[in-house]
Amino acid sequence: MKYSVVLFIVLTFFSCNNDTQKLVWEENFDGDVLKETTWNFELGNGCPNLCGWGNNELQIYTKRNHNVKNGFLTISANLKDSVYTSTRITTKDKFEFKYGKVEVRAKLPLGKGLWPAFWMLGANINEVGWPNCGEIDVLEYVGKEPHVIFTSLHTPDSHGNTINTKKTTIESIEDGFHVYTANWTANKIEFFVDNNLVYTFSPDIKDEQTWPFNQSFFMIINLAIGGGFGGLEVDNSIFPQDFVIDYIRVYQ
Template structure:
């Protein structure tokens, strides 16, 4: 009976998890990005945010963003002088408040590589960062293999944030893995391959500790170097691909 009960519980939890209403899903079929949803971010961030605020080395280009074989592929390249890569977002097109977001992705790897799945508050143009809030669902830095970083940036905790968790997974570089955030008015829970790895729920919620009661938009990018990716880059690893199988957003 214990075994049967356990099977029922697992089945019930799985059914509930997958019975949420999907409000957006992208499987990257075809050979181009859906311009009604996705925006390209281009250049090096100058003059307003050179190095994108982190001393990153790459220049973002449309040529480094591809849709092929049912995947979004962001490619970091080096031609001996210049690093190029890809970055896209859903600002003004897909913005939502609360819900569950899932991204199935395969990491780019190597020293100096920094792929990320993250979200910014839609008020960033009005209030700036970090007042807008930032939700880092997944960050991987190639200089530290097997580690996934999950972080929240707020006015109370930004830059070297105290609201962070590093999860070690020996096989995280192998194949595709699922990265997920479940966001409510009370907490944000983060999962890797459906295993809960971090819960963020400050006891006191105000504009400094919890800027997460507004719509956010999604960003996917592959950075090179920078304050977090590290000053040393192994130029022998290029090109490197960060591949995204799908993106799903579930209703709160």
């Protein structure tokens, strides 16, 4: 009798939890091409409006530096004839969401000068610009700082070299795949690596300067080279290097 009551309570608990966060969108990279009904390619070096993509980055983005195979998206950074190339994709105007949990399972590239990232920008960026639109960096890694993951927020009152950031040292982070998560609510944004909480952002005062996170955002995946954050010193002996994404899931 007591066992039945305990079992009922446990099942009810998990049922309630599942009801609060349901899978609403996922990308498993099935097939052998990137679905352009979901993804946009951002091409070139950002010029003339945002040369170096706003960070003095060195790469040119192309449609050729990626492949989809066996359920994985692989973005490759390459160097040929003194030209760095890579790929950057977004879901702008195709999939945007407000609040929820987003997670990505990914394997990092290695080497000084590399800067892989999974991040989000406010959908109103064309109207208000950056940083007014807000930015949520779920995963950033720079090869010049091994074993360190960056999770950051950019807002009108703190952007660029933002104070709203956390560096987390994980000695094994370069080994295999890991899951990076942001749980975003009306009151806070929590960041996790492999289900371990690493950073929580929840300013006491939430206004246009500190909390542009009350609107829809879109996702970005890219592998940058060099730049103000990635570092202008690049080890040219490392190329090619791959940033591999297994899946992306959004729960609400």
